[in-house]
Amino acid sequence: NAGVTQTPKFQVLKTGQSMTLQCAQDMNHEYMSWYRQDPGMGLRLIHYSVGAGITDQGEVPNGYNVSRSTTEDFPLRLLSAAPSQTSVYFCASSSPDFAGRVNEQFFGPGTRLTVL
Amino acid sequence: TQLLEQSPQFLSIQEGENLTVYCNSSSVFSSLQWYRQEPGEGPVLLVTVVTGGEVKKLKRLTFQFGDARKDSSLHITAAQPGDTGLYLCAGAYGGTSYGKLTFGQGTILTVHP
Numbered sequence A: 001n002a003g004v005t006q007t008p009k010f011q012v013l014k015t016g017q018s019m020t021l022q023c024a025q026d027m028n029h030e031y032m033s034w035y036r037q038d039p040g041m042g043l044r045l046i047h048y049s050v051g052a053g054i055t056d057q058g059e060v061p062n063g064y065n066v067s068r069s070t071t072e073d074f075p076l077r078l079l080s081a082a083p084s085q086t087s088v089y090f091c092a093s094s095s096p097d098f099a100g101r102v103n104e105q106f107f108g109p110g111t112r113l114t115v116l
Numbered sequence B: 001t002q003l004l005e006q007s008p009q010f011l012s013i014q015e016g017e018n019l020t021v022y023c024n025s026s027s028v029f030s031s032l033q034w035y036r037q038e039p040g041e042g043p044v045l046l047v048t049v050v051t052g053g054e055v056k057k058l059k060r061l062t063f064q065f066g067d068a069r070k071d072s073s074l075h076i077t078a079a080q081p082g083d084t085g086l087y088l089c090a091g092a093y094g095g096t097s098y099g100k101l102t103f104g105q106g107t108i109l110t111v112h113p
Helices: none
Strands: A004-007 A010-013 A019-025 A031-037 A043-051 A054-057 A064-066 A076-078 A087-094 A111-115 B004-007 B010-014 B019-025 B031-037 B044-049 B055-058 B061-065 B071-076 B085-092 B101-103 B107-112
Touching (some): A010 A019, A043 B101, B019 B085
Parallel strands (some): A010 A111
Antiparallel strands (some): A019 A076, A064 A076, B061 B071
16 A cells, blocks of 8 residues: 655745645545644644545635545645745545544655745 | 644753653543654654543653543653654544644654764
C-alpha cells in the first residue's frame, strides 16, 4: 500500500493563479482532511470529508474548494492564489472508530506552496 | 470553534532531563491524540486516549487524559536526542464535530547531547 500520496511536493504560484493539490489514499478510509501548517500555528483544518459526496468546512476554508467524487481522491483547489496561502499543505485520511470519532490519521508527505 | 491550547511552544533541554507538554481546552474531548512530526514529513500518531483519567505508556513517554476530558499531558522521562521533533496534540469533539480533529499549536522539542 502506498498510503496517502500528495502531488506536487513543491509549487510556486503567482498571485491570482489557480491550481489543484492532489491527494489520494489506498486504504479505503472514509474520512479525509486537508490541513495547512504555518510556523507557530500547528495544523489548521481547511476542509474535510466523511465520505464520497460529503464535504464540510473546517477552521480556515476561505479561498479553497474541495470535492470528493470517490473514496480514494480528495483534491484541494486554490481559486485565486494569494501570498497568505503560502504554507505547507497536508492531506490525511482515517477510518472512524465505533463511535464515529476520528481514528488514527495517516498523513501524506505534504505540499510546500509559495505564492509570490 | 473549539480552541486547544498547547504549552510550552518551545523546549530546549539536555539529554537525560525530564519534560512535560500540556494540552488544554475549555470543551470536553471525545478523544485526544498525540502526534510527532519530523522535519519534511507528516505527523505520525503516538497514542489515542479516550477515557477520563486514562494513562498510557509508550516506552519513556507517558500520556495522561484529565478526569474531565478537557486536558492532557505528555511526559518524557530521560529525554534522548532522538526525541527531538514537533509534538502535536489533537482533540476530537462530539456532536456535530465528528469526522474532524482540532490541533494544538505544537511543541518544538530539542534535546541536546
